[in-house]
Amino acid sequence: MIIAEIKGLQKNYKSTPALKNVTMELNSGEVLGFIGPNGAGKSTTIRILLGIIKSSGGTAKIFGKDVWKDSIEIHKQLAYVPGDVNLWPNLTGGEIIDLFMRLQGTKNNGRRDELIQKFQLDPKKKARTYSKGNRQKVALIAALASNAELYIFDEPTSGLDPLMEAVFQEEVEKLKGQGKSILLSSHILSEVERLCDRVAIIRQGEVIETGTLEELRHLTRYQYRITTKENPVGLKQVSGVHDLVINGNQAVFQADSDRIDAILEAIVPYHVVKLASVPPTLEALFMRHYTGK
Amino acid sequence: MKNRFNQTGMIFLHTLRRDWLKLLIWTVALSLFAGGFAKSLYEMYGKDPAGLVTMYETMKNPAMIAMLGPTLATAKTYSIGAMYAQEMILFTALVFAIVSIMHVISRTRKEEDDGITELIRSFQVGRLANTTAIVLEMFLLHVVIIAFSTILLQVQNIPGLSFSSNLLYSASLGAQGFLWAMIALIFVQLAAGAGGARGLSFLTIGFFYILRMGTDMSAPDASWFNPLGWSYLVNVYVSDDWFPIVIAFVVSIVFLVISYMLEQARDMGAGYLPERSGRDHAKERLLSLPGLVLRLQKTFIISWLFSLFIAGAMYGSIFGDMDDFVSDNEIMKQMFLHNANYTIQEQFMSVLFVILSLLTTIFIIGSLMKLMNEEKKGRWDQLYATKISRAKFYWYHVIMTFLLGVIGQFAAILGLYLAQRSVMDTPLSLWEVSKSGIIWLPAIFFFIGILAVLIGWLPRFTVVIWGYLIFAFFISYFGQMMDIPEFVTKLDVFSYIPKVPVEEWKWGAIILIKLIALLLIVIGFIGYKKRDLVSE
Ligand SMILES: Nc1ncnc2c1ncn2[C@@H]1O[C@H](COP(=O)(O)OP(=O)(O)O)[C@@H](O)[C@H]1O
Ligand SMILES: [Mg+2]
Numbered sequence A: 001m002i003i004a005e006i007k008g009l010q011k012n013y014k015s016t017p018a019l020k021n022v023t024m025e026l027n028s029g030e031v032l033g034f035i036g037p038n039g040a041g042k043s044t045t046i047r048i049l050l051g052i053i054k055s056s057g058g059t060a061k062i063f064g065k066d067v068w069k070d071s072i073e074i075h076k077q078l079a080y081v082p083g084d085v086n087l088w089p090n091l092t093g094g095e096i097i098d099l100f101m102r103l104q105g106t107k108n109n110g111r112r113d114e115l116i117q118k119f120q121l122d123p124k125k126k127a128r129t130y131s132k133g134n135r136q137k138v139a140l141i142a143a144l145a146s147n148a149e150l151y152i153f154d155e156p157t158s159g160l161d162p163l164m165e166a167v168f169q170e171e172v173e174k175l176k177g178q179g180k181s182i183l184l185s186s187h188i189l190s191e192v193e194r195l196c197d198r199v200a201i202i203r204q205g206e207v208i209e210t211g212t213l214e215e216l217r218h219l220t221r222y223q224y225r226i227t228t229k230e231n232p233v234g235l236k237q238v239s240g241v242h243d244l245v246i247n248g249n250q251a252v253f254q255a256d257s258d259r260i261d262a263i264l265e266a267i268v269p270y271h272v273v274k275l276a277s278v279p280p281t282l283e284a285l286f287m288r289h290y291t292g293k
Numbered sequence B: 001m002k003n004r005f006n007q008t009g010m011i012f013l014h015t016l017r018r019d020w021l022k023l024l025i026w027t028v029a030l031s032l033f034a035g036g037f038a039k040s041l042y043e044m045y046g047k048d049p050a051g052l053v054t055m056y057e058t059m060k061n062p063a064m065i066a067m068l069g070p071t072l073a074t075a076k077t078y079s080i081g082a083m084y085a086q087e088m089i090l091f092t093a094l095v096f097a098i099v100s101i102m103h104v105i106s107r108t109r110k111e112e113d114d115g116i117t118e119l120i121r122s123f124q125v126g127r128l129a130n131t132t133a134i135v136l137e138m139f140l141l142h143v144v145i146i147a148f149s150t151i152l153l154q155v156q157n158i159p160g161l162s163f164s165s166n167l168l169y170s171a172s173l174g175a176q177g178f179l180w181a182m183i184a185l186i187f188v189q190l191a192a193g194a195g196g197a198r199g200l201s202f203l204t205i206g207f208f209y210i211l212r213m214g215t216d217m218s219a220p221d222a223s224w225f226n227p228l229g230w231s232y233l234v235n236v237y238v239s240d241d242w243f244p245i246v247i248a249f250v251v252s253i254v255f256l257v258i259s260y261m262l263e264q265a266r267d268m269g270a271g272y273l274p275e276r277s278g279r280d281h282a283k284e285r286l287l288s289l290p291g292l293v294l295r296l297q298k299t300f301i302i303s304w305l306f307s308l309f310i311a312g313a314m315y316g317s318i319f320g321d322m323d324d325f326v327s328d329n330e331i332m333k334q335m336f337l338h339n340a341n342y343t344i345q346e347q348f349m350s351v352l353f354v355i356l357s358l359l360t361t362i363f364i365i366g367s368l369m370k371l372m373n374e375e376k377k378g379r380w381d382q383l384y385a386t387k388i389s390r391a392k393f394y395w396y397h398v399i400m401t402f403l404l405g406v407i408g409q410f411a412a413i414l415g416l417y418l419a420q421r422s423v424m425d426t427p428l429s430l431w432e433v434s435k436s437g438i439i440w441l442p443a444i445f446f447f448i449g450i451l452a453v454l455i456g457w458l459p460r461f462t463v464v465i466w467g468y469l470i471f472a473f474f475i476s477y478f479g480q481m482m483d484i485p486e487f488v489t490k491l492d493v494f495s496y497i498p499k500v501p502v503e504e505w506k507w508g509a510i511i512l513i514k515l516i517a518l519l520l521i522v523i524g525f526i527g528y529k530k531r532d533l534v535s536e
Helices: A042-049 A071-075 A093-104 A109-118 A132-144 A162-177 A189-195 A213-219 A233-237 A257-270 A282-291 B008-035 B038-046 B049-060 B062-068 B080-107 B109-114 B116-121 B129-156 B163-190 B194-218 B220-225 B243-265 B289-316 B322-327 B330-336 B344-376 B390-423 B430-438 B441-457 B464-478 B507-530
Strands: A002-013 A016-027 A031-035 A057-062 A078-081 A150-154 A181-185 A198-203 A206-212 A222-228 A241-247 A250-255 A272-278
Touching: A002 A042, A002 A181, A016 A031, A016 A042, A016 A057, A016 A181, A031 A042, A031 A189, A042 A057, A042 A150, A042 A181, A078 A132, A093 A109, A093 A132, A109 A132, A109 A162, A132 A150, A132 A162, A150 A162, A162 A181, A162 A189, A181 A189, A189 A282, A198 A213, A198 A282, A206 A213, A213 A282, A222 A257, A233 A241, A233 A257, A250 A257, A257 A272, B008 B080, B008 B129, B008 B163, B038 B049, B038 B080, B038 B129, B049 B062, B049 B080, B062 B080, B062 B194, B080 B109, B080 B129, B080 B163, B080 B194, B109 B116, B109 B194, B129 B163, B129 B243, B163 B194, B163 B243, B194 B220, B289 B344, B289 B390, B322 B344, B344 B390, B344 B430, B344 B441, B344 B464, B390 B430, B390 B441, B390 B507, B441 B464, B441 B507
Parallel strands: A016 A206, A031 A181, A031 A198, A078 A150, A150 A181
Antiparallel strands: A002 A016, A002 A057, A198 A206, A222 A250, A222 A272, A241 A250
16 A cells, blocks of 8 residues: 655745655555755655645645645644754753644553653753754654654654664664554665665655665676686676776676676686675665766 | 953954944943933923922822832922933833843853853863953943933933933943843853843842832832842932942942852853753643643733733823823923813823834734744644644634734723722723723734734745834824824824724724734735745
């Protein structure tokens, strides 16, 4: 079942386009990583999904309902943590958590207290004294304690220390175990790798790639390092070989994944002594997509 | 020892560079406030000795003493200067004190809370350098204000106001400003944050203000132990006593030394008073949109209702002596006695409610503006992601503003009614006063309508409403005195409201303005429903 369906979404701010074409889907029970460089349009997309701002074109549906017209219906089953958590300075963290939970429609004090404990938040302090991380904790606790179907997190761990980040990841895995759907915009690669079933990569207002991490890896080239008995000069003629460096009997190159067959055939005559392949790292993958190379 | 003040000069210059515009504005505004009204007061009452005597009687009224402070003059020595000082000095001292408190805290504790001080201290800057720089700044500011205010009084060239008295009058205000800056500085050290320091400072000033209400009446000598007392105790223009200024200055220095010692011994970011920790869970009544909105505006609403009540009471308290007063004074006669069918009080009241209604308007614009400010600060984002609709956000705020407009106006009505009842032989009835006040409600609602349209369609330009309010204020205040073209006056919604009881109650105008206001609110809603939330 598709929880969120976004097609050709656009947003223009006074003629400058912030979103040009955002197309992606979030399936039921899945964690979708939403990644892209700063200013790519992640928060803008999420704010459209919440009906906080109105799209300039395209469609976006959650639970099969239009995100602008039926926002209230959608919000009944949704929990959200913004990237920039702004709280009322003269209310305490505890009061704000209770308020958010009530307005979200949840009553689960046990879970709330457990989360307050886990995130080590002092709920008696006024929000004005909270650091960015603590403000994020307030929003996270309220969201995680709620019983929603869809959770939207916009860079939720950007102010948390590694320990708290781990707590967050643990909690998201729990939600995943309960079959909840999650849209997670994130910059932390290890977090994406650990939590996300699929990722959508956005750059300059356009989703340029979606798929599982495996699929994305596939789209990029593996690196090969071979040692042969003879100088493998023949590789130069094989299509699908890139960045080839031959050093005596050793060669290093990148290979398109759909050309592996032909490449292997081409190197057999040189008597392969050693062959190693390295999958692209997540960083390499992101770098490639982020910079468009 | 030197180390503690390291780089004070640098920080001082830096502070001046940051604050120069603010300082300039205050210098002009506070000097004008202190010395600017002398001429007009003189024109009104001072020219005619009989006027002064009436004024002396009026100002002996307990309500007047409670609000504005006593005079040590007698009926004989009650000169124009004595009257000016009595009317102005305490009130102006309060204004000076408030400005000082706000500024000192925002430049010391606020910066500490914001983490700016931390960065500054990481350079070769002494522990007390920043505080000292602010103290120097405040000292300089008040010296300049004293000079300006004295010059301002001098150039108005009012018979009976001598240079030395003018200097004393200005110095007593300057001393108050500096003194309260030092008091604030102590609370900066004691409190756990800027908010606490501000709260304690205002609590202290409120405490001393109310304390002197009691002592001024029953035990005038006790005012010598009241920092606010050191303003009017100079007895300026009567017997010119510099001693209270010496006290104020010495005490300021003592407070400064205490504050230095406290700052020396504390950690940055820490205070001495234990921080009251708040609730770990919300009370039931906070847990809804109206509950939240009321809670966010609680202090704002209470202080405004209180102020409106006091403003009404202030006007009401002079009703008693008005007869003598106006019949003795040509200008007043011209201003208020147009129509022999009504008493002076009635005529005065009908004009008065323009001003009280403008005050109520400021109150409700401030309240409705919070809908916008919260949005700009990004605090609605999370609530928008819940099942609360935009319609609820909008209508809760608008309806609350309506109610506050009515309640605010009634606070002023009640204040005026109670005060005039206590001073008049045949007081006006509550209904008579109310009629005069509620007729203005449509004009107040009209402002809600305009602001609603701005919020719905031009959310980034909501400040425009203040421009319109200032325009209305100007027209209402000076409209009659100056020759303003009719079509300009007609742009002010207040000009359509009949001044009851002197003018006749007009249902037509009232209903029409209400309908327009309602229409504007609906138009605003249409825009609000379909626009993007904005952020700063
Ligand atoms: N209110 C706005 N007015 C104009 N431009 C905006 C506004 N909000 C966002 N943008 C622009 O839209 C782009 C996407 O921003 P955003 O969605 O916040 O990026 P991300 O969350 O991926 O870092 C940026 O270039 C930003 O400058
Ligand atoms: Mg963002």
